[in-house]
Amino acid sequence: MTKVTLEVNGKKVSKEVPDHTLLSVFLRDNLNLTGTHVGCDTSQCGACVVHVNGKSIKSCSTLAADVEGSKVTTIEGLAKDGKLHPMQAAFKKTHGLQCGYCTPGMVMSAVDLLQTKKNPSDQEIREWLEGNICRCTGYQNIVAAVKEAATKM
Amino acid sequence: MKSFNYHAPKDVKDASKLASSNSAFLAGGMTTIPSMKLGLASYKDVIDIKNIKKLSGIKVSGKTVTIGATTKHVEVAESKDVKKAIPALAKLAGNIGDAQVRNRGTIGGSISNNDPSACYPSACMALNAVIHTNKRKIEAEKFFTGMFETALKSGELVEAVEFQIPEKADYQKHPNPASRYAIIGVFVAKHKKDVNVAVTGAKSCVYIDKDLSKKLSSSFSVSAIEGTDVKSSGMNSDMHASAEYRANLVSLYAKKAVEAC
Numbered sequence: 001m002t003k004v005t006l007e008v009n010g011k012k013v014s015k016e017v018p019d020h021t022l023l024s025v026f027l028r029d030n031l032n033l034t035g036t037h038v039g040c041d042t043s044q045c046g047a048c049v050v051h052v053n054g055k056s057i058k059s060c061s062t063l064a065a066d067v068e069g070s071k072v073t074t075i076e077g078l079a080k081d082g083k084l085h086p087m088q089a090a091f092k093k094t095h096g097l098q099c100g101y102c103t104p105g106m107v108m109s110a111v112d113l114l115q116t117k118k119n120p121s122d123q124e125i126r127e128w129l130e131g132n133i134c135r136c137t138g139y140q141n142i143v144a145a146v147k148e149a150a151t152k153m
Numbered sequence: 154m155k156s157f158n159y160h161a162p163k164d165v166k167d168a169s170k171l172a173s174s175n176s177a178f179l180a181g182g183m184t185t186i187p188s189m190k191l192g193l194a195s196y197k198d199v200i201d202i203k204n205i206k207k208l209s210g211i212k213v214s215g216k217t218v219t220i221g222a223t224t225k226h227v228e229v230a231e232s233k234d235v236k237k238a239i240p241a242l243a244k245l246a247g248n249i250g251d252a253q254v255r256n257r258g259t260i261g262g263s264i265s266n267n268d269p270s271a272c273y274p275s276a277c278m279a280l281n282a283v284i285h286t287n288k289r290k291i292e293a294e295k296f297f298t299g300m301f302e303t304a305l306k307s308g309e310l311v312e313a314v315e316f317q318i319p320e321k322a323d324y325q326k327h328p329n330p331a332s333r334y335a336i337i338g339v340f341v342a343k344h345k346k347d348v349n350v351a352v353t354g355a356k357s358c359v360y361i362d363k364d365l366s367k368k369l370s371s372s373f374s375v376s377a378i379e380g381t382d383v384k385s386s387g388m389n390s391d392m393h394a395s396a397e398y399r400a401n402l403v404s405l406y407a408k409k410a411v412e413a414c
Binding site for chain 1: 159161183251331
């Protein structure tokens, strides 16, 4: 067992968990933050993307113990005071989702992109989202959502 | 995933003491963790080396670029020093996997794993890299010994990779559309005296194509390798590409790389 202390969505949390606990499991099972999805569980689909110290990573391929002491932001941490984050609002506005399973990961990846690149091109958005797989939308409206959010962020 | 004991030592000595035949060093974990989850690997002890400060960072001296083992792909891709000294290396790092993999994956992890389709081993071979471990220095050519096999002994840890700065270089990859691993990757480096053409993804292990290297050493131009018959024997054949297709890609991407130099 190992004690993992993190700051998740601005709140300090500390839990005793088995050493092999993945960050995705820690968030979902220990903190009940089930907005972080586990899709493929083989690090390809990106449904599990969260931010660790501001950078997007795949939480299903990261040990909770490995990010000890870090600041973690999940999809639940984006909306402020009941108001959607501009990226969430853009996904809603452009209908950048259908079933919604990949959406938390898509949104977290896209937010990371706009942190480093203010006005990415379609090509840059598509390349950045290589690690996020969507089986419904065909990606067109996801790209549109990221472009829309870029005008608001 | 089977349970294990997690350790995060602060120096190489402690990391080395914890190592056994039933342990693994963990850097970014982009291969180790998925392998453990799939049951392809299991260890009693997982030794996370992220807290060992001296293993991270990029240093450029007159003739070489030295990259610490736990330096992440994103750091190499965005490094002004690497972009200036060996732009092909920064480009290679910037096209590994996806953004999230580049935010976690490390150069030491990549070369220690020696995936036959990984990008970094080709750069090590073409740029006459020297692999620094906690025990010795190993030339790239002697480091990559076979499929997922390296010259590393039990408990031996890669500390840094020292690349020779070439006159010119370029890396061209035909990526698997899903994983972005190289179906074929060709790293061409023109050094003062000779040219190295390193190929990844084609066979069970990265290698130097001696014929292409020799031809480009005599004359560094696309025409020098025009019509070279790259043999498909020993090349991988799978659902993504036949051996013959890969052989053709090697020649095609070598030309692309020379053109881009």
